[in-house]
Amino acid sequence: MPEPISRASHLSVIEAGVKPPAVALHDVVLERRGKALVDGLTLSLSTSGTTVLMGPNGAGKSLTLRLMAGLIAPDEGRVRWNGVETTPSQSVALVFQKPVLLRRSVRANLKHALKTYGVSRIERPRRLEKLLEMGELENLADRPARVLSGGEQQRVALVRALAARPKLLLLDEPTASLDPQATAAIESLIRMAAQNGAKIVLVTHDRGQAQRLADEIVFLNHGQVAEVTPAQRFFDAPQSQEGRDYLDGHLLL
Amino acid sequence: MQDFGAAFGEAFALIAGLDAGLMEIIGLSMRVTFSAVLIACVIGLPLGAVLAVGRFPGRHILVVLVSALMGLPPVVVGLAVYLMLSAAGPLGVLQLLYTPTAMIIAQAILVTPIIASLTRQVIDDLHGEYDELLRSMGANRVGMIATLLWDARYSLLTAALAGLGRALAEVGAVMIVGGNINHVTRVMTTAIALETSKGALALALGLGIILVGLSILVNAGLMGLRKSAERLAYA
Amino acid sequence: MFKRSIPVLLSSVVIGSAALGSAAFNTASAEEKFIVVQSTTSTQNSGLYDALLPRFTAKSGIEVRVVAVGTGQAIKNAQNCDGDVLLVHAKSAEEKFVAAGHGVSRSDVMYNDFIIVGPASDPAGVAGSNDVKTALANIQRARAPFASRGDDSGTHKKELALWESAGIDLSGASGGWYRETGSGMGATLNVAVGMGAYVMTDRATWIAFGNKAGYGIAVEGDDDMFNQYGVIQVNPKICANVKAELSKTFINWVLSKEGQTAIADFKFNGQQLFFPNAGDKPNS
Secondary structure, eight states, X not given: OOOOOOOGGGOOOSSOSOOOOOEEEEEXXXXXXXXXXXXXXXXXXXXXXXXXXXXXXXXXXXXXXXXXXXXXXXXXXXXXXXXXXXXXXXXXXXEOSXXXXXXXXXXXXXXXXXXXXXXXTTTXXXXXXXXXXXTTOGGGTTSBGXXXXXXXXXXXXXXXXXXXXXXXXXXXXXXXXXXXXXXXXXXXXXXXXXXXXXXXXXXXXXHHHHHHHOSEEEEEETTEEEEEEEHHHHHHSOSSHHHHHHHHTOOOO | OHHHHHHHHHHHHHHHTTOHHHHHHHHHHHHHHHHHHXXXXXXXXXXXXXXXXXXXXXXXXXXXXXXHHTTOOHHHHHHHXXXXXXXXSTTGGGOOTTSHHHHHHHHHHHHHHHHHXXXXXXXXXXXXXXXXXXXXXXXXXXXXXXXXXXXXXXXXXXXXXXXXXXXXXXXXXXHHHXXXXXXXXXXXXXXXXXXXXXTOHHHHHHHXXXXXXXXXXXXXXXXXXXXXXXXXXXX | OHHHHHHHHHHHHHHHHHHHHHHHTXXXXXXXXXXXXXXXXXXXXXXXXXXXXXXXXXXXXXXXXXXXXXXXHHHHHHHTTOOSEEEESOHHHHHHHHHTTSEEEEEEEEEEEEEEEEOTTOTTOOTTBOOHHHHHHHHHHHTOOEEEOOSXXXXXXXXXXXXXXXXXXOTTTBTTTEEEOOSOHXXXXXXXXXXXXXXXXXXXXXXXXXXXXTOEEEEOOOGXXXXXXXXXXXXXXXXXXXXXXXXHHHHHHHXXXXXXXXXXXXXXXXXXXXXEOTTTSOOO
């Protein structure tokens, strides 16, 4: 089993106290219609830094993310957070490729999130203003969330995830359909969350984005971990044949 | 077929004259109908949402059952409520038979399955979209249902309107449990039935035209409300 | 948790709506004095109650709430204690009701008569007859359509008795020329007019009926077609909810000279529809 990379120097926990949960998948199998989409996957994540999941389509990246979020249960094997099998849901947040925003204003979306995350009524207005500011959404606050542009919507979705003050932030191709400017805005929010001590797990096909954000790369293929490598080393010299082929643009079958 | 012309004449004369008896009957119709639909919403909306979101044994049977109950014959409901509320029945002590309350109960029973069933449909669709998000946020079932109901509120208005239509047009149940007592339990539909049995067909049809007009007004009003609120809230 | 909450929710229908309903509607009725009369339809459809009841209410301060259904259903409702007074027109059924203890006593109130109405074409050739047995036999022989209430009402019972006394067996005719509507008098008249059938009705309903469409009286004036209305107080000893004092007051008034005069005074298009006969023969 590959050893997770630790970069303690990068940590700057602003909310003192709780550390990100250490997520560990052990021999996880996930089947759909008789086909093993995740096939004996074992992975142990460090509690800090940014881990980027890469791999070809169908490698099981999104499913792995959902397993980490506790949204789906494995058919075989175990997923553990800090050694137990119960999701610490309040400290885990997930951002989808296609943002799912409620049919309400931006402000109401964030209010709903703060309420759902159990933020006290008294604290909500202050937190709400901070979130709007963080996402540069002040001018959009009272617009219906679902009429915003794709980039704006994803900003709302990401800021909404941050409303949880997540210790573990899971992102599933959050910038897949966004222009460079919108992508940059999302990346800067992700960086901010990382600097605040959140553990980031990001799925992306964007090599540049992976290089900009990743501390380590987890390369998946056929529902298994092909390699876990520090980011810089991965892009210079991937350790697995699959990783080499992927970076060279070969079709992985 | 000179009755149609006469019917419009009757309808116009009644409205133009602000006929006191007519106003009383319309008022009672509205109060009974809206109360029944309100109660049906209070029960049917969460019930429909639970059927859409919940995962418990017997859910599918319940879904089929609620859907089938949309076709409840009003006369059967009226009879069942009569037997419950009759002085000889188990709830006779409440002395509710031949009161507007009895009519509200009967209509609420008729309308609840309609609202629950349509709600289940609407919430089912929205749940497909919101499920992962809300679960990833750690929302509990109650919070999830509340979110879904709120976000589906404009679609659910259609469910409420369907219930309203049923209640407003229904005669069989309210006739039995209300008794069509003048000034007490006479509503538009029972008045129409009475005038028909008197052979006063033009007057009956005239009342029918007024009832349709009321139904159009109520629907147009609520839909207009929905349109403007929807524009403000989301696209 | 949801499973358990569903029955709880459902059972709150009754409680919730009862609370809402009583708050919205029943606030005044606590002080209001009223009785419920289970009645046959002819007295309501003809407009008799509209003329009669305001006079009584003005004098006594008692509101009378009329539930007008067929005599059969009215008697059943009264057996369920859902009413204080019964005013119907099926003497033998009424006497049975009293004998079984459901009613206190029965009194004649008024009478009119039954008639058979039919289309102007008169396919059975019975128009102008005053012999109901022969007329019915002619209708049967001509297989002319005949609409029956078929609803166990007072009129229906009377009609069946007349067929029987004419010695005519209706089994086999039902669904053919003999058509049972299972509906009230007015609805049955509408049906009969719609399909050109003969139909038996009480005279009061017919005179006040608005949809005559060329129909006229074919048979009338036979002593067998006498139509007696009776009034009964529902027995307060069996039905604790019966308002004994108020219902007694009402019955006494209807049988009094004032009430009887009011019945005689009621006219529709100048015709008297009901003939008071309370004093004629005191009853069981």
